Amino acid sequence: MAGSPSTASEPGGVKNALMNVGSGPIIYQLLGPCKIFKEITASDYRDWNCQELQNWLKNELESDSGVELENWAEKEANLSRIIKQVLKCDLHKSNSLDTVILLPTDSLVSSLCLEAACKDLKRQLVLSRALGCSFYMIDPKRFSSLVLREEFLREALSIRDITGWRHLSLRKQPSATTVLLLISFHGDPHLCHWETGLRPPASHRATP
Ligand SMILES: C[S@@+](CC[C@H](N)C(=O)[O-])C[C@H]1O[C@@H](n2cnc3c(N)ncnc32)[C@H](O)[C@@H]1O
Structure with a gap:
């Protein structure tokens, strides 16, 4: 879907372009990257999500990051300068854009x-994940999520010796039994950070 890597970028330096797939109507996932990329393209399947991002870019909406951040106005202004476009995207299409x-x-x-x-589990690459999650809520609507288990991920990604563990709080996932953050660094699939241990109330857990 995205083009091939730009030769203009140097490891560790400022990079040219980042594509975010399935952005949703939110920006938290782009706050970090906007410090290193000159341009970001956001995309989502749902028109409403794309529209919300467009509204935010046009300053027609109060953003809600869910967290209190220092220099928030400055961070928002930086990010909105760097998001160059919001595109409709459907991963089910051979040409998603x-x-x-x-x-x-x-x-x-x-x-x-x-x-x-x-x-289903065919042809899937999981980048970050709430384990055991069968649904997520955008109040009051419920959306489905394919349930994944740690064993499946380890096998699918051929990860046996995990050298780094880190606990990090992501947002609450209503149906997840465990929240996992997996970062696979280029050239070294063993350098991964997994997070486990966030346990929601039993009534919210996914059924196996
Ligand atoms: C759980 S939300 C995640 C939103 C955001 N990335 C985040 O981390 O909070 C899943 C997103 O995937 C998008 N999505 C679902 N099906 C898709 C598809 N076929 N192609 C592209 N995006 C899709 C949804 O519209 C939704 O915004």
Whole structure:
């Protein structure tokens, strides 16, 4: 979907372009990348999500990051300068962006999206994940999520010796038994950070 990596980018330095797939109507996942990328393209399957991001970009909406951050106005202004476009995207299509052709993209980021788009375990790459999650709520609506287990992920990604563990609080996932953050660094699949241990009330847990 995205173009091939730009030769203009140097490891560790400022990079040109980042593509975010399944952005939803929220920006938290782009606050970090906006410090290193010159351009970000956000995308989502749902028109309403794309519209919300457009409204935020046009300053027609109060953003709600869910957290109190220092220098929030400055962070928002930086990010909105760097998000260059918001595109409709459907991962089920062979050309997910339809007729739009992107310029070469250095990185592709997707958070909690592939499992929302996929209905089975075939041809799936999971980038970050709430384990055991069978649904998520956008009040009051409930959306389905493919249930994944740690064993499946370890096998699918051929990860046996995990060298780094880190506990990090992500947002609350109503149906998850465990929240996992997996970061796979280029060239070294063993350098992964997994997070376990967030346990929601029993009434909210996914059924196996
Ligand atoms: C759980 S939300 C995650 C939103 C955001 N990335 C985050 O981390 O909070 C899943 C997102 O995947 C999007 N999505 C679902 N099916 C998709 C598809 N076929 N193609 C692209 N995006 C899709 C949804 O519209 C939704 O915004």
